[in-house]
Amino acid sequence: MMDSPTKFYYIGVDVGTGSARAALVDDDGNILAESTNATQTYRLESDSRIFEQSTTDIWSQIKLAITQVVAASKVDPSLIKGLGFDATCSLAVTDFNGQPIAVTPQPSSSSSEWGPGERNVILWADHRAEEEAALINSTGSKVLNYVGKTMSLEMEIPKILWLKKHMPDELFRQCMFFDLPDYLTYKATGSLARSNCSLVCKCSYVPPGVDGSELGWQPDFFEQIGLGEMVKDDFKQLGGVPGRNGIVLTAGQPVGDGLTEEIAAELGLLPGTAVGSALIDAYAGWVGTVAAPATNPFSESNNHPSLISSQNRLAAIAGTSTCYCVQSPSGILVDGVWGPYKHAVFPGLWMNEGGQSSTGQLIDFIIDTHPAAPALRTLASETNRSPFQVLHDKIDSLASDAGLSHASLLTKDLFIYPDFHGNRSPLADSTMRGSITGLRLDRSLTDLALKYYATLEAIALQTRHIVEAMNAKGHQIDSIYMSGGHVKNPVFMQLIADVCGMPVQLPFSSSASVVAGSAILGRFAADVKDPHGSGASGESAPKERTRIEDQKTAEESSFKYKDHLWDLMVRMTKPGTLVFPQKDEKLRRLLDVKYKIFRESIEIQRRWKGMVAEVTN
Incomplete structure (x- = not known):
């Protein structure tokens, strides 16, 4: 033996x-x-x-x-x-x-x-x-x-x-x-x-x-x-x-x-x-997710992905902020998106990195600054639920009572633009600021739940903006591989799949990717x-x-063993769960309109700033 x-x-x-x-x-x-x-x-x-x-x-x-x-x-x-x-x-x-x-x-x-x-x-x-x-x-x-x-x-x-x-x-x-x-x-x-x-x-x-x-x-x-x-x-x-x-x-x-x-x-x-x-944390998230086995009807990737197939997979590392990393065989310049970075992970290959400066931080801010925040925490404690679960239960109840097929119909008159901490991508404009349109004289938990959901929508719409900017310049992204704290929010993950119109892979472990x-x-x-x-x-x-001991040895070794690094990624990355866009034509049309409004919010903010600058400078 x-x-x-x-x-x-x-x-x-x-x-x-x-x-x-x-x-x-x-x-x-x-x-x-x-x-x-x-x-x-x-x-x-x-x-x-x-x-x-x-x-x-x-x-x-x-x-x-x-x-x-x-x-x-x-x-x-x-x-x-x-x-x-x-x-x-x-x-x-x-x-x-x-x-x-x-x-x-x-x-x-x-x-x-x-x-x-x-x-x-x-x-x-x-x-x-x-x-x-x-x-x-x-x-x-x-x-x-x-x-x-x-x-x-x-x-x-x-x-x-x-x-x-x-x-x-x-x-x-x-x-x-x-x-x-x-x-x-x-x-x-x-x-x-x-x-x-x-x-x-x-x-x-x-x-x-x-x-x-x-x-x-x-x-x-x-x-x-x-x-x-x-x-x-x-x-x-x-x-x-x-x-x-x-x-x-x-x-x-x-x-x-x-x-x-x-x-x-x-x-x-x-x-x-x-x-x-x-590695910078976002790139470690890329290493820990994009080689995961997945059968994706939107691409030719299969259960044995190749290094070159990683160019179709966008890694989204979502926590306090969110980073979006994608690798490509050649350098692609995308205005407002960081990179292209040669050798950032694999020698000879290039990475681009988009990002949102504030995502988890923004969600917390919207909740914490609302008048109903103390009531939310009290109810969560009394019912042994997390504040997020209380909000999602409230949203489900509101949609059900109104006979609506999807929660996005609840926020059809409420729009949030999410750049409260400036825009990292694809505008690369730290002077951009957030906005909320559709406010009412409402201090209730219902109003907080709607603003929370509209914030998730806004982050998802900006994700679409980043993906579209990358693909317009030559990337071929057809799926999003998530990691970080946001993957624990299934409603949010479904929203990203629906808004972006592509599958989202959730990691095997939400905490450890x-x-x-x-x-x-x-x-x-x-x-x-x-x-x-x-x-x-x-x-x-x-x-x-x-x-x-020297740069020559470093570079020779880097290229010599790059396939081994990919093989380790394939071997050591566990399969996750795919979330697909819903086949709901009415929902798709609504989200397309909300995306159009999202893009117009950028134009309006810049136009207003220009008008004020004319009379103050």
């Missing part, structure tokens, strides 16, 4: 806007244990644009989550072979020893001073860098061709430029700047290697060979916007120039020599445990770093150890 092969395990870590989550998975992607811990966000009463976090707080919650899943799973740490990270695209600032530098002045006994401080992360949602983004967008630099022609104030270079303008010069020169996913791999391994995902998506990096780019970084652009000292220092503050004083890796490639002894001891894992090059994507990165890193020690198998699997 032959011994069964040893099972190995991998940990994924996802740092979202408000939490740090860890999951421990086996070779086949089965989740053995999960843990989630809240992280803290700091606001300023005097400036609503400010959102700050702390790498110290984030790391402490990561450490707690990892130790909890290892303890809960009872897996021997020697069998845990890889660790992968993803995080929000927030800017982490440290000195060259990795110690945190505060991103706003810290109060002292007599005044406020710049310097060391725990609040060293400018969260993605922070909008302080509006003037700096406007300056960047006025340059006409070619870097703008790879962010949909408009750089968002949520990206890292506008925020770094804001710090340059406000920090003392000497302190600014002492700073290292990380997109948060790269900070986490630095913390874990001590390696300054950066991820292609973070650099191309958020740091104005254009990979060598693209559009005449030689260094990846564009010296003329940095000189033009006032960051010329970075050019003189070979971009050391941003991780360096690949092939000269830095290394840039694609998704999941092993970082450095794995976990340092100090960090391994903190986490209860073994020194040298492989750590995969990280993104963190499962990070676990796949950890598995890939282990297979590349030590294929014999990790039990790597399959035709595409590495056959020999790879230690990435």
Whole structure:
């Protein structure tokens, strides 16, 4: 009788806007244990644009989550072979020893001073860098061709430029700047290697060979916007120039020599445990969803999807905000949609990323600011239901009492335009604002339920706007693969399918798709770093150890093993559930009209702003 092969395990870590989550998975992607811990966000009463976090707080919650899943799973740490990270695209600032530098002045006994401080992360949602983004967008630099022609104030270079303008010069020169996913791999391994995902998506990096780019970084652009000292220092503050004083890796490639002894001891894992090059959380969601088996009558995809078939699948990662990621064989420029980003996940392939700055945040805002919010919470508590279930039960009751076939008929005279926090895609206009048309003198729970439902409709209509903008430029999206907290809302998921006219795939686990994507990165890193020690198998699997010490090795290894990463995605992503558009012609016509009204809301807002500007400027 032959011994069964040893099972190995991998940990994924996802740092979202408000939490740090860890999951421990086996070779086949089965989740053995999960843990989630809240992280803290700091606001300023005097400036609503400010959102700050702390790498110290984030790391402490990561450490707690990892130790909890290892303890809960009872897996021997020697069998845990890889660790992968993803995080929000927030800017982490440290000195060259990795110690945190505060991103706003810290109060002292007599005044406020710049310097060391725990609040060293400018969260993605922070909008302080509006003037700096406007300056960047006025340059006409070619870097703008790879962010949909408009750089968002949520990206890292506008925020770094804001710090340059406000920090003392000497302190600014002492700073290292990380997109948060790269900070986490630095913390874990001590390696300054950066991820292609973070650099191309958020740091104005254009990979060598693209559009005449030689260094990846564009010296003329940095000189033009006032960051010329970075050019003189070979971009050391941003991780360096690949092939000269830095290394840039694609998704999941092993970082450095794995976990340092100090960090391994903190986490209860073994020194040298492989750590995969990280991804921004949205892209980890893409990794954790788009390879799922699915039979889709709208496309030729089947239960064994190919890497090339991923171009038809839009990954929507929906939480506080929503990101929409799609891969393509060639770079497609979509105005107002970020990208095209080469090598963002797979070497040689391109990604575009659309987004809505506020979705879960908007839903909460609509509920929390309504006069009936206290009554909603009281009723939810008294009836042992969630507030959302109370609202959906109310909507169902209203539709039934009115004899209506669909809840969208309840809101036929109520229209919400959802850009309360500006528009990320496809308008790329942070000055856009929300609006509500059809208000009544009504403070009741019924009115709250209708406004809540109209908000879901508005988010779904904007999803259609983003998909149409992408497809108009050459994408071939025919299905949406969801992950994130919104997938728990079946009414919302059906609305997106109906409004967009395409199937929506819900993930196997509503809570773990993104963190499962990070676990796949950890598995890939282990297979590349030590294929014999990790039990790597399959035709595409590495056959020999790879230690990435220079850019040449990194790039050769990246292309050599890209098929293995896709094979792991197929193997470790569980099948989900498809939600199809309803075959209801009356509903389709109504939603088409609402979409027309949605588009006109944009034109009206811009026209009104122009009219006011004429008499006030």
